[in-house]
Amino acid sequence: MLTIAVSKGRIYEDALPLLAEAGITPIDDPLTCRKLILRTTRDDVQLVIIRATDVPTFVEYGAADMGIAGKDILLEHGAESLYEPLDLNIACCRLMTAAHKDAPPIAGRVRVATKYVKITQRYFAGLGIQAEIIKLYGSMELAPLVGLSDCIVDLVDTGNTLKANDLEPRDLIMNISSRLVVNKAAMKMKHQAIQTLLDQFEKTLAKRG
Numbered sequence: 001m002l003t004i005a006v007s008k009g010r011i012y013e014d015a016l017p018l019l020a021e022a023g024i025t026p027i028d029d030p031l032t033c034r035k036l037i038l039r040t041t042r043d044d045v046q047l048v049i050i051r052a053t054d055v056p057t058f059v060e061y062g063a064a065d066m067g068i069a070g071k072d073i074l075l076e077h078g079a080e081s082l083y084e085p086l087d088l089n090i091a092c093c094r095l096m097t098a099a100h101k102d103a104p105p106i107a108g109r110v111r112v113a114t115k116y117v118k119i120t121q122r123y124f125a126g127l128g129i130q131a132e133i134i135k136l137y138g139s140m141e142l143a144p145l146v147g148l149s150d151c152i153v154d155l156v157d158t159g160n161t162l163k164a165n166d167l168e169p170r171d172l173i174m175n176i177s178s179r180l181v182v183n184k185a186a187m188k189m190k191h192q193a194i195q196t197l198l199d200q201f202e203k204t205l206a207k208r209g
């Protein structure tokens, strides 16, 4: 049996067509069913749909053989112990700094609100900017509006959330997409099954161009 951990929400939605091409369609719908392990149309594959931040942990410990998670989450987690064989090119967005449209350029000493503490620390240290980082778990855009921080580090896609809150994107930290990660022991022990699945995903991605 292969267990694949998938981030719930937009990654799960975007991953469904890719999984379907490999013959994997969940039998149970996670939106209506309270079951945490989902059976699929393939007897040898089951899915666990979990919080994005938990995916690397499940795969690292071998609780899941493979996982699908955003590069943002993988970098923040520090998932060096995982194989990352495929960029799935789904849930694409950008990790950026952003500030109020009338705020001065980010320089000197700044307060930054983010849920990406490690990435942010590394980024500002690289620029030689002294950053005080305030960890938040969501709605980062609110922080500069209420004086909690000078700027934020968050994901930007359409830019609508920033715009709606009088913020503007400033610097690109990195482009983000979802990656397929594999537990190293599983890669050896279940090599045949995993490699076949990787080949199937790769074929679909190549077709998509």
Ligand SMILES: Nc1ncnc2c1ncn2[C@@H]1O[C@H](COP(=O)(O)OP(=O)(O)OP(=O)(O)O)[C@@H](O)[C@H]1O
Residues within 6 Å of the ligand: 007, 008, 009, 010, 011, 051, 052, 053, 069, 070, 071, 072, 073, 091, 092, 093, 138, 155, 156, 157, 158, 176, 177, 178
């Ligand atoms: N606006 C976006 N456009 C495209 N991809 C995004 C966007 N926001 C987030 N993502 C990607 O989807 C992943 C999951 O984001 P999502 O917003 O679904 O979960 P979340 O609400 O941040 O997670 P949590 O369950 O921890 O609250 C992110 O890690 C990122 O890789």
Ligand SMILES: O=P(O)(O)OC[C@H]1O[C@H](OP(=O)(O)OP(=O)(O)O)[C@H](O)[C@@H]1O
Residues within 6 Å of the ligand: 138, 139, 141, 154, 155, 156, 157, 158, 159, 160, 161, 162
């Ligand atoms: O540029 P946009 O297209 O507006 O997308 C950016 C927004 O998307 C993500 O939030 P999400 O929708 O996941 O909400 P949450 O982080 O509060 O769960 C991200 O944290 C931004 O707030």
